[in-house]
Amino acid sequence: MEADNVMEAEVLVVGGGTAGCLAALAAAEEGAKVVLLESDSALGGVATRGGIHRYYYGSPGGLQDLIDRRTEEIAKLFGGRTMGFHPEAKRVALALLCSEHGVQVYLDSVVYQVLMEKNDVVGVLALAPSGPLRIQAHTTIDCTGNGSLARMAGAKLQYGRDLDGVYHNYSLIPRRLRDGQIGYDNLDAGWVDPYDPWDVSRAFTRGREWIREGYSQGHRYFGISSMLGVREGGRIVGDSTISIRDYIEDVPSEDIISRSYSHLDNHGFDTGNESEFSQLWIAVLGLFVKGLWCDIPYGSLLPQGIGSLLVGGRSLSADRDVSMGVRMQKDMHKVGEAAGVAAALSARKDCLPRDLDIGMLQKRLVARHVIEVEDLQRTAGRNLAFRHGALAGLRESDAASYGASDLVPYLETEERWKAIWLLSRLGGDERELAVAMLADKLEAGAREVRFCAAVVLAMLGSDAAVPYLLRVIAEKSPDKLSNHHKCVPFWIASFVLLRMLRSPAGVGEALGALQHNGISSAYATFLLDYLSVVTPSLPEADQSEVSATLQAWSEDPRLGSDYLMHGERLESLQWSLKLRAEAIVTACGGEPGSGTDVIGEAHEPRAYVRGAASRLLPKAGKPENEGDEGPERGGGDASLGRFDAAVIGGTVAGVVCAAELSRRGYSVVLVERSASLLTELTRSRQTCFMPSSAPQAGQPDENPLMRSLLEEGAIAGGELEPVLAQLAADRLLEESGANVLYEARVLETSESSAEEGRGAILRIVHKNGTGYLEASRVYVMDDENVQSGSPACDNRRVLTATLLGVRIEQEISLAAQGEAGELELRLRPSFYAGEAYLDIGWRPSEPASGGEEAAAVVVAMRELRASGVISEEAALAYLADVPRSSATDPSGSVAMERDYAEQDWFRRQLDAGIRTARIGK
Ligand SMILES: Cc1cc2nc3c(=O)[nH]c(=O)nc-3n(C[C@H](O)[C@H](O)[C@H](O)COP(=O)(O)OP(=O)(O)OC[C@H]3O[C@@H](n4cnc5c(N)ncnc54)[C@H](O)[C@@H]3O)c2cc1C
Structure with missing residues (x-):
């Protein structure tokens, strides 16, 4: 286009x-x-x-x-x-x-x-x-x-970690009041391939599941981030x-x-x-x-x-x-x-x-x-500067003048890691001397110092540490070099050192630990990594034993289910453990087993798992994500799937329509430009509607979305709670089996060349390029379409803020003079007691710029404080994701959103969703 x-x-x-x-x-x-x-x-x-x-x-x-x-x-x-x-x-x-x-x-x-x-x-x-x-x-x-x-x-x-291309965990962050402060919960929710539109969509839904859990623990969230917290992508x-x-x-x-x-x-x-x-x-x-x-x-x-x-x-x-x-x-x-x-x-x-x-x-x-x-x-680095002791002021440039005998004693001090690093870089005679001194250290002295000596020996590539490391493993020594929770006990750390030395001496112990020890998933990753490095050099009979043990181990259905994400949330690591075990088994010439079944090749929905499988199991094909080529210039279109019905827009009517079509047995995709659903209400905070829209007490509502909103506790009186409403919409679509593609916009729609001669191809734009969807029928339910059924729009804009510490029973309206013209302000009670919504209305110049919106917010808060309408303690906690357009009403007031409600706008949207799905468009 x-x-x-x-x-x-x-x-x-x-x-x-x-x-x-x-x-x-x-x-x-x-x-x-x-x-x-x-x-x-x-x-x-x-x-x-x-x-x-x-x-x-x-x-x-x-x-x-x-x-x-x-x-x-x-x-x-x-x-x-x-x-x-x-x-x-x-x-x-x-x-x-x-x-x-x-x-x-x-x-x-x-x-x-x-x-x-x-x-x-x-x-x-x-x-x-x-x-x-x-x-x-x-x-x-x-x-x-x-x-x-x-x-x-x-x-x-380059994409992700070297082993399997997987990226660090992502989070979807909700904002909340924590100890009287506006804070956030950093909810690690799993892994995601940020280039795959379906993976990104799944990550939003999964992330919101954690937020639902937070609600069940009594947290009050003001909003959910509009952006996925992706920690890393390609470099x-x-x-x-x-x-x-x-x-x-x-x-x-x-x-x-x-x-x-x-x-x-x-x-x-x-x-x-x-x-x-x-x-x-x-x-x-x-x-x-x-x-x-x-x-x-x-x-x-x-x-x-x-x-x-x-x-x-x-x-x-x-x-x-x-x-x-x-x-x-x-x-x-x-x-x-x-x-x-x-x-x-x-x-x-x-x-x-x-x-x-x-x-x-x-x-x-x-x-x-x-x-x-x-x-x-600068000629020298800062990282190795010693603050205390005889090495104080040491710089890398001086390191050459330090020898083994200067450095080894520093293994006994708190900043021993610097001595370890410098020792590991010694060459020639000094290296030989260091190896001899460190080998002596293994035999006596404090446990940490002996272990540090083994670390340096491993870094220097000296096998002298191997017998000591095997003893540490046999003793299952729980000591650690640091109290940090990511530091592992000596016996697990010993496998890392044996790996560095490419020594297969610990293979029996590693297999034993996996089989009998009830070892945690996190620790299992070290043992599998060790085995993957040393197994290829083993004699055939030993390789068979490794293979048989790993095959049996990876059959355990509980595998990986104990894995804790940051924030102590459980998220199964089974996909990774199985793939790694499978990779070792196939490298030993064994038959592909359950790991390959798990990835299910084409059927695995998680792009990061498919990517990991293609790197770890060469037979799974060319790595999806491996980086020396990149996609074609301009981002060649990739198929995003074929469906009976595509619903464009996660509006109230769109969500109801998608759920209803799915309930009627069609395969459905809902294409939503933002990260969440019910966008016209939740993202803009247009959350009030007349009680007549709500079901009568004791009478179950017939509309599935209304039922879901009620079950989620997202409706009280004539008010809708925007965060709970998002969760309710997620739940409805998940239960109905409809697919949702988030952060996706339709660039153009063209006739499909499908054999039956009907249907359409939707060219989709996302943050990493374009793709296409095929659908037999297309239902356009986006904001524009919905609004065109409402009173005529002018270009007035309304941005809503959530204010804490404001107690009002009735709406309060006032006007203020902004730089670009008059602002219309309205405070209205929100879903929660002691909180209010502030609607800030203005008429932007064309094209609208974020600067005018920002200036309007500043003027609005200044005016409310100056006129004493809100107290000192009141706090702006959240601004709506998007300003909404407001329709003209006879008085020209921003209060017109109420008019939608009075005309039972919400109920009409609910009904329109069902009607559209039944009659088609
Ligand atoms: C969950 C999480 C927790 C973190 N915790 C901390 C912390 O506590 N403190 C700290 O200092 N750092 C923290 N970080 C790291 C830090 O916040 C990020 O690394 C940093 O903000 C990245 O900056 P950036 O500009 O590269 O990317 P971003 O800030 O993500 O900006 C990228 C922008 O590009 C836009 N964009 C992407 N694609 C397109 C496109 N095709 N067209 C138009 N726009 C596009 C996006 O919408 C986005 O606004 C955290 C990161 C995450 C994800």
């Missing part, structure tokens, strides 16, 4: 999240004409829309000071205490700053294709609410978090890549553009599925929380072989282990800012970003305090 709307920019930023907003602001400050495209309906990404409103580690500097200051000022007006920063204040601050900087922001606009000239990205196609947009730009910055643009451009990417293969050695030793980079500070945050307990280095660092040494500094080189933002494209955010080029640490919000702010400056300079100099004079870029970054002059002059 051709885009009518064509625009030009010097710098185009795709993704208005953590990195993207700073990239856009910085590029504008450097004088570029900037366009920012964001698929969500507000700015801020993970911090504001993903619900994670707290900095964790990360390094200071650059524009983030300004953003934090502005956020704090607005947060004072909003009131209340927040865990970390106020997410809605940050959302508003970012919108205001973009508006003040002249950044042209397009919200709700998803980029689905890149425009290329040879190997250069020259623009993108995006789908906005008004239709397709074509934006041409001198330089484009991919701030999608997942490297989606780089991927569409055909750049090389580009850049002109340079940050290696694990660069990271641990903080090796200075000549083309440094930023610094990062964090730790190897693997966010799971199946550390045996991670790299050998991660196992050593996190599980053996217990260094999970050890903060590490690291340089970010400019080359890590430049996708190899692609011109005019920079990457900002967490998809920069780094080893997998490094990427666990280089992703915190503060660090991503600065990476975004550096990318923005580089893009603006490239546009000004009319050169490719890769041809930019690095000295000039660094000079600008120093002036902006993204980096400091000392960062450019």
Whole structure:
């Protein structure tokens, strides 16, 4: 479909999240004409829309000071205490700053294709609410978090962990009141392949199941994030890549553009599925929380072989282990800012970003305090600096002058890991001396010191540690090197060390532990990893024994069911344990067994499991996700399935229609542009309707959605509770068997070439490109369609905020003067006592910008406080995901939403859903 709307920019930023907003602001400050495209309906990404409103580690500097200051000022007006920063204040601050900087922001606009000239990205196609947009730009910055643009451009990417391509757990975050503070629950919900639209859809539904559980424990949630909390996606293969050695030793980079500070945050307990280095660092040494500094080189933002494209955010080029640490919000702010400056300079100099004079870029970054002059002059790293004892002040550059006899005594001190690291890097005679001294240490002394000696021996590749390690395993020593819950006991850690030594001496013990010990799933990952490395070198008879034991072990139906996610929630790891066992069995020449059955090849619905299977079991075919090629340019269309019926739009009528069609035996897909259902009510907080819409007491309602809402407790009197309503709609569709494809928009519909000569092909746009659905019948039930059946709309907009600590019985209306005209304010009671909804109505100029919306919220809160309508204690806890359009009513008041109710709008929508499904369209 051709885009009518064509625009030009010097710098185009795709993704208005953590990195993207700073990239856009910085590029504008450097004088570029900037366009920012964001698929969500507000700015801020993970911090504001993903619900994670707290900095964790990360390094200071650059524009983030300004953003934090502005956020704090607005947060004072909003009131209340927040865990970390106020997410809605940050959302508003970012919108205001973009508006003040002249950044042209397009919200709700998803980029689905890149425009290329040879190997250069020259623009993108995006789908906005008004239709397709074509934006041409001198330089484009991919701030999608997942490297989606780089991927569409055909750049090389690496995906997930090396073993099986699986990513760290995702969360779907609800916001709640915690100890009087506006906080959030970081609910790890499982794994997801962020490129697979069906996997993403499943993840939203699964994530909300945890939220339902929270409700059952009495929590009060204000809202559910509109964005999935995806911790990692693909990483580009850049002109340079940050290696694990660069990271641990903080090796200075000549083309440094930023610094990062964090730790190897693997966010799971199946550390045996991670790299050998991660196992050593996190599980053996217990260094999970050890903060590490690291340089970010400019080359890590430049996708190899692609011109005019920079990457900002967490998809920069780094080893997998490094990427666990280089992703915190503060660090991503600065990476975004550096990318923005580089893009603006490239546009000004009319050169490719890769041809930019690095000295000039660094000079600008120093002036902006993204980096400091000392960062450019640094010759040694910070990570190994000893604070105490005789090694205080040690720098890597001095390490060569330390020998084995200097370092071995430091195994007895608290900062023994540094001695371990330095010892492991000794060469020549010093290495020989170290091996001899450490072998002596194994025999006597404190248990930790002996174990540390074994660790270093394993790192140095010396078998001298093997007999000691076998003794530790036989004793099942429960000691650990750290109290951290990710650190494992010596006997499990010993398998990691035997793995490093490629010693099969522990195979019998590993099999015994799996068979008889009732070992946890998390520990089993270490043993399987060990077995997978050493089994191929065993004699055939021993391999058969390994094979037979693992086959029997993996038949246990309880396998993996004890696995705890972060936050102590159970989520079965069976898929992983079975696949790994199966991989070892087939490598030993054994028959494929139940592991292959579990993945069921084509029938396994979870994309991350299919991806893992294709990496671990070569016979399962080419890895889906392996990265040296990437998809075709422009993201070749993939089939998303074939259905009897496609319902477009998860509105009240759409949900009822999909459920009814499914109940009548049709295979149904509901295509929803956002992350949840009943969008016109729940996302916009249009939650009131007349009691006549509600069923009479004691009379069961005939409409399935109404029944589901009542069962979920989502309706009281004439009010609907938006979070519970989302859960109710999920439940209805799940029970009726309808499929829901979230974050999917229809680009175009065309006649199907299906044999029976009817039906349609729907071209679907999602965050990573396009796909297509085939459906015999299509039912359009989206917002626009629903609204056209309502009173005529004008362009008035209404944004609703949830206010805490406000007690009102009756609606209160007042007016305020905003910058762009008069605001209409209305406070109305909400579902919960002591809370109210604030409707803020205004008439935006065209095209609507997030800046006007943000300014309206600030004026509204200031007015309410100044006029004493709300008290000091009142707090704005939540802004609706989207403003809604409001219809004209004779008085021109925003109170018109009540009119919908009075006309029994809600009941009519419920009925329309059923009627449409029965009669068809
Ligand atoms: C669950 C979770 C918990 C975390 N906890 C913390 C923490 O406590 N503290 C901390 O500092 N860090 C934390 N992090 C890490 C940190 O928040 C992220 O790594 C960081 O925010 C990523 O920034 P980004 O700009 O790369 O991506 P994002 O902030 O995700 O921004 C990407 C943006 O691109 C948009 N986008 C994507 N595709 C398209 C497209 N095709 N078209 C248009 N727009 C698109 C998205 O909608 C999004 O707004 C956490 C991360 C997660 C997921």
